[in-house]
Amino acid sequence: MAEISFWGGVGVIGSSKVLIEQQGWRVLLDLGLDFTPVPHLFRGRVAPRPGQALQDQIRTGSVPAIPHLYRPEAIAGLDLAGSSDAKTALFLTHAHPDHAGLAGWVDPGVPIYASALTGQILAAQESAGMGLPGGVPAVHALPLGDPLPFGPFMVTAHAVDHDIPGAVGFLVETEDGVVAYSGDIRLHGRHPEWSLQFAEAARGARALVIEGTTLSFGFQRAEPTEKMVDGAFAEILERTPGLVLMAALPANLERIAAFVDLARGRGRTILWPPAQAQFLKTMGLTDIKTLDLAAQKADIHARPGHYVVQLTVPDIPVLLDLPVGPGSVFVHANGEPFGDYDPDWTILHDWLTYTHTPFWSIGTSGHASPADVHLLVETVAPDIVFPIHSAAPDRLVAPPGTARWLPERGGRRFTLSRP
């Protein structure tokens, strides 16, 4: 009898962790960090203690106490079994921290599977000093479309479109039917056909676990496509006489490659903070130039219209050394800070106001619009749908023939056998 339980992503965006159990074997889908906007005990200047970071997070409930998953030394002193039981495997849908962020704590005896690209991104982030807490895990590359037997399960990865390359959804064959898990998915990106092919492959599944990020935000317009984001960036480059400042996520590699091309075509060079530049170069992007203000400051002031500077939050004071103000612009393209729920958001805006620098937002979501979430559910037509990774999972309306089940956090098991 197969059972499914939810250890994160319940009523919140991010933190996804879906456990499927059968005959004592366990498939864990994602192991994400908790990004809940609900107050955490650890926030601001209060951080988990060095040397006992995982214990502190487990003891305060921000990391789940799943037995036989973590390295024993990372959970020393807790009443929780560490080390692999040789019957548990972790499958990661993509390299975003709210899906993979706890993988560094996993016991080496627990195999971790992901797409080859996800493994490369995690390794490149680690080598650039932007790695996971607990270190970089060894990731086995899972060929797309090839079923992998694990105990009584068969697990197949299918590409889906998201705002990071290498994203997949999983089909997990159990003795009670297929459990499909979307990971993070969208239909307005560069590869909507991947997401639709995943849904087609999942058609008729016993259960579908789907992300509902955008349901959190109520009624809204359709998301812009990535092509529209490219067009908006090109227009800003052409219309802005001075320096363009930018906040884009390096891991959105396809967008970054497009932005680098668009900038070069308009006589501009994008300058990246050193760690991000190293990450992008390791991932094989070309024409990546590192920001080195000591060497470049004079030329940026002499020819501000020839540059774009990617700004990170800790680097905001460099605005004092850059030719910003009217004639310059800050372009927000889904980078950090992510939005008005982030305390850094008002700090950034205070600095832009102080320096008289205009702000322009051109991004698009990595997550399917509410209409597209419903289209995906209708395409899969599962017996049961579990909406997760959403602040408002109850806004998902199941189509006729599909039962909706709102997951509960904390490991309560749902039995998948038919009534």
Ligand SMILES: [Zn+2]
């Ligand atoms: Zn994601």
